[in-house]
Amino acid sequence: MTTRTTNTPNTLNATNATNATHSDKAPHVLVIGAGYAGLMAALRLDPHARVTLVDPSDRFTERIRAHERAAGRPDVTHPLGGFLRSTGIRHVPSRATAIDLAARRVTTDDGQRLRYDRLVYALGSRTSAPVAGIGERAHTLEAAESLAKRLRDGPGSLAVVGGGLTGVELAAELAESHPDWSVRLHSDGDIGAGLSARGRDHVREVLTARGVRIHEGHRIARADDLEADEVVWTAAMAPNSELAAAAGLSLDASGRIAVDAVLRSVSHPEVYVAGDAAAAHSPKVGALRMACATAIPTGSHVATSLIAEFRGRQPRPLDFGFLVQCVSLGRHDGLVQFVRPDDSPRDRLLKGALAARVKERVVRSTVGTLRLAARWPWTVPLIPGMS
Numbered sequence: 001m002t003t004r005t006t007n008t009p010n011t012l013n014a015t016n017a018t019n020a021t022h023s024d025k026a027p028h029v030l031v032i033g034a035g036y037a038g039l040m041a042a043l044r045l046d047p048h049a050r051v052t053l054v055d056p057s058d059r060f061t062e063r064i065r066a067h068e069r070a071a072g073r074p075d076v077t078h079p080l081g082g083f084l085r086s087t088g089i090r091h092v093p094s095r096a097t098a099i100d101l102a103a104r105r106v107t108t109d110d111g112q113r114l115r116y117d118r119l120v121y122a123l124g125s126r127t128s129a130p131v132a133g134i135g136e137r138a139h140t141l142e143a144a145e146s147l148a149k150r151l152r153d154g155p156g157s158l159a160v161v162g163g164g165l166t167g168v169e170l171a172a173e174l175a176e177s178h179p180d181w182s183v184r185l186h187s188d189g190d191i192g193a194g195l196s197a198r199g200r201d202h203v204r205e206v207l208t209a210r211g212v213r214i215h216e217g218h219r220i221a222r223a224d225d226l227e228a229d230e231v232v233w234t235a236a237m238a239p240n241s242e243l244a245a246a247a248g249l250s251l252d253a254s255g256r257i258a259v260d261a262v263l264r265s266v267s268h269p270e271v272y273v274a275g276d277a278a279a280a281h282s283p284k285v286g287a288l289r290m291a292c293a294t295a296i297p298t299g300s301h302v303a304t305s306l307i308a309e310f311r312g313r314q315p316r317p318l319d320f321g322f323l324v325q326c327v328s329l330g331r332h333d334g335l336v337q338f339v340r341p342d343d344s345p346r347d348r349l350l351k352g353a354l355a356a357r358v359k360e361r362v363v364r365s366t367v368g369t370l371r372l373a374a375r376w377p378w379t380v381p382l383i384p385g386m387s
């Protein structure tokens, strides 16, 4: 561990001596959740604060490769230590179970009570699946490993529920990797609804060529309603905001934590929120959708806001806009859909092997950006799209 000194003025009182690498007078930031958003926030904050990162796993999961994991990719994780090695960040391998906003304290499942000056809430999201039917025969991508095992065990029929990009990517990946399985994709509307008509046509063409049967325009209420050996539910995501709600943080109508333009909780300004759990808005987009593409920039922006606050400056509002949507269609085909800053599709797209290579590069760049943040955190806001 290298020692970093901090230039942070003592505008906040430290409450918990954690990282030996920082002066006791440095503010203590507790980050809960070490996904794309939380890890980015922690890495960028490290030179400016004493940072504690709470996540039960000692590995960072590339969640955007969950469909690849289900298809048989052996591992989609990286040791958290690899990112934290050259930082002063302390990792607490526990699950946050409660937040006491008045005492500024988080309790963990192993009984620790961690005090903070500022809290970064980055617990992400999960598949929102109807409880009925999820069990032996029905899966979500949170259990990609057990799905992979089931697929290896022998051929059968598999239904993917959800025609969004996660369902599309999963159906294409499984059909390519397991041609002995019969795969179908169910969507209540058009598949790939946010894509251009040409983009959707390409997705349909590739899926059909891989033998995927597409059922559009019919809503599936429960996994039990489908005749298939296995069902994978990808239809909707829910924010992991239960802890926030129980603590008394304000949520928006969708259940995400309500934040202002600098990503600070509207009800408790000592709490910042990043990634899928945040109801973040930007002037170019409006409400940001749950995505890795928004989790990394909001994680970085939370750090920018906090650093400004530590320096006694006014934090800048988030100013995020989209550029592309990248979709994998198995390992050898894909779609790069150019979009306007508000995420609406343009006519321009790339498809085929070239798009598959671009998508792979983009996926690798997420881990690359986190590694960059670990070594040279100050460079991250210089990357286009980051702040």
Ligand SMILES: Cc1cc2nc3c(=O)[nH]c(=O)nc-3n(C[C@H](O)[C@H](O)[C@H](O)COP(=O)(O)OP(=O)(O)OC[C@H]3O[C@@H](n4cnc5c(N)ncnc54)[C@H](O)[C@@H]3O)c2cc1C
Binding pocket: 032, 033, 034, 035, 036, 037, 038, 054, 055, 056, 057, 061, 063, 064, 065, 066, 067, 094, 095, 096, 097, 122, 123, 124, 125, 141, 166, 169, 240, 274, 275, 276, 277, 290, 291, 292, 293, 294, 295, 326
């Ligand atoms: C198959 C698939 C493909 C996807 N592809 C794309 C894509 O191509 N592009 C894109 O932009 N998005 C994609 N997404 C969406 C993307 O993965 C999420 O939006 C993104 O992971 C959100 O990042 P996050 O940091 O907010 O949360 P997460 O990545 O979910 O991380 C949350 C972290 O919080 C931790 N945690 C949870 N509860 C607790 C607790 N109580 N205490 C402590 N820690 C806790 C978890 O262990 C995890 O490490 C995809 C998703 C899936 C499932």
